[in-house]
Amino acid sequence: MITENQYFDGNVKSLGYETTEGKSTIGIINPGEYTFGTAQKEIMHVIEGELFAQLPGETEWKSIKAGSSFEVAADSSFKVKASVQTAYLCQYR
C-alpha cells in the first residue's frame, strides 16, 4: 500500500511505503517554516532543493542540500525551513 499524507494545510505532502529495513516516506515541502515531532528515529535526506534544519536542542540553522541528510532522535521535535519546493526521503529506522 502507498499511503498519502498531508500536513500544514497541504504545504507538506508525503507518500509512505515499506522497505525490508523499515518504513519510509518521500515528500515535498513548500517554502515556509515547519515544526515536526518524531515518534521514532528519523533519517531525513534532501533529494532536490534545500532545507534548513534546526535540530533538537540547537539554535543554529544548518543547510542541508540535495544529496545530504540529517538524523533526528525519537520523541523530539525539529524545525525545517525551505525557500524553494524541496523533495525529501525520510527513513524511520
Place this chain on the structure above:
Amino acid sequence: MITENQYFDGNVKSLGYETTEGKSTIGIINPGEYTFGTAQKEIMHVIEGELFAQLPGETEWKSIKAGSSFEVAADSSFKVKASVQTAYLCQYR
C-alpha cells in the same frame, strides 16, 4: 503547489513540484510491471528499492538500483518492473 497523481489503479503514486531547472515528480511504484509514455525527456532516479527498466527499442531489462538513474527520450514509451515498493525521482528536463 504540490500536485498529486496516481496511475495503474493506485499502484503508482507521485507528487509533482517545480524547480528552477524544470518540473519534477517523486513517486512510489508498487511491485508489478508498468508501461509509461513520455511527452518530454525524463531522467529517472531510483531513490530506494530497485527498478528493472526496458528502454525504448531495447529488449533487455536493466537493473537500476538506489542511487542510479536512466534517461528516456521524449515521445517514447518504456517499461519498468519492481519486485519491492520503490521510490523514484523523475526530472522533466
